Amino acid sequence: GENVEQHPSTLSVQEGDSAVIKCTYSDSASNYFPWYKQELGKGPQLIIDIRSNVGEKKDQRIAVTLNKTAKHFSLHITETQPEDSAVYFCAATTNYNFNKFYFGSGTKLNVKP
Amino acid sequence: GAGVSQSPRYKVAKRGQDVALRCDPISGHVSLFWYQQALGQGPEFLTYFQNEAQLDKSGLPSDRFFAERPEGSVSTLKIQRTQQEDSAVYLCASSDGIGGYTFGSGTRLTVV
Numbered sequence: 001g002e003n004v005e006q007h008p009s010t011l012s013v014q015e016g017d018s019a020v021i022k023c024t025y026s027d028s029a030s031n032y033f034p035w036y037k038q039e040l041g042k043g044p045q046l047i048i049d050i051r052s053n054v055g056e057k058k059d060q061r062i063a064v065t066l067n068k069t070a071k072h073f074s075l076h077i078t079e080t081q082p083e084d085s086a087v088y089f090c091a092a093t094t095n096y097n098f099n100k101f102y103f104g105s106g107t108k109l110n111v112k113p
Numbered sequence: 114g115a116g117v118s119q120s121p122r123y124k125v126a127k128r129g130q131d132v133a134l135r136c137d138p139i140s141g142h143v144s145l146f147w148y149q150q151a152l153g154q155g156p157e158f159l160t161y162f163q164n165e166a167q168l169d170k171s172g173l174p175s176d177r178f179f180a181e182r183p184e185g186s187v188s189t190l191k192i193q194r195t196q197q198e199d200s201a202v203y204l205c206a207s208s209d210g211i212g213g214y215t216f217g218s219g220t221r222l223t224v225v
Contacts, residue, residue, distance in 0.1 A: 006155075034213060043117070043204055043216030044156065089155050100146070100169065101214070103155030 002027040004092050006104025013080050014112050021107045023090035024072045030092040033073045034101070035064060038087045047088075048075070080111045115139075117217035119205050125223045126195045134190045134220045138207030145188050146214065147180055148204040156204055162188060195224045 003026040013019050025033075031052035036044035050057045050064045050073065057064050061080075066073040077084055087108050091101040118137040126132050138145050144163055148156035149172075158172040164185035173180070177195075182188040192199055202221050206214040 004155075036216075041218065043206075043218045045216070046213055049213060091155075100158035100161065100172065101156075103157070105155050106153070 002030055002092055002094075002102040004090060004102045004104045006090050006107060008107060009105065010108045010110070012110045012112065015080060015082060017080055019075075019077045019080055019084070019109055019111075021075045021088055021090070021109075022072060023074070023092075023104050024070075025092040025102075026071065027092070027094065028068075028071065029094045030102075032093050032095070033064070033066060034091050035075050036089045036091065036103075038089065038106075040086075044089055077109075080109075082111050082113050085109055085111045117205055117207050117215055119203075119217035119220050121220060122218065123221050123223075125225060128196060128224055130195050130224075131191065131193045132195055132222065134192075134203050134222070136188045136190070136205030136207075136217060138186065138188070138205070139209070139215055140186075142207035142209050142215075143185075144208040144210065145182060146206045146208075147188070147190050148206065149174075150202040150204055150219070152201070159190070159203075192222075195222075197224050200224045 006023045034049035037047045038044045061078045063076040087106045089106050090104040093101045120135045146161050147159040150156045160180045161169040162182040177193045179191045202219040204219045206216045
């Protein structure tokens with residue numbers, strides 16, 4: 001099955017700086033890669049996703065890049081704010097509606113004011 | 114409803130007890146998923162329903178775990194004879210087939 005690895009496990013940045021979280025996957029058939037933000041005591045919330053037919057997607061301060069050849073994808077957050085502090089998970093799947101997601105182990109992001 | 118609702122939010126069970134966790138998905142969502150999230154880890158897939166049909170239960174860790182969705186809406190995850198290693202957050206998610214998953218807030222199960 002699919003194996004998703006995520007780095008780093010913790011990341012501390014100063015407010016206003018950028019944060020980058022990286023994931024690798026093993027199954028070349030994976031074609032959908034969502035990123036989730038999980039705040040304490042809450043379920044994961046989808047923040048951005050990318051499909052394998054594009055290399056980059058951006059939504060305001062958040063962007064995701066995908067390198068299919070190297071089987072890795074990254075989350076970029078610019079101009080970080082304290083409210084960005086949370087645990088972020090990457091995931092991969094071969095069919096986003098009708099199949100299981102394989103999640104990374106999470107990155108705890110701390111944005112210091 | 115506006116979101117995926119899970120109950121109870123917290124459950125403490127004595128080892129050997131049976132528990133039932135409820136998930137009320139977003140109205141009209143065909144797909145429903147259960148995940149288990151151990152402390153400090155990412156969610157791990159347990160099972161998937163499309164309407165009332167359980168299409169994939171490959172992630173259920175043992176035959177003590179059972180899930181159902183009899184009318185294609187509310188789902189229940191049942192764990193029989195709970196053990197300490199069952200302690201985790203159990204997350205439910207639903208999907209309309211277009212917008213991806215929406216997760217509930219989860220049920221935190223502690224087995225003592």
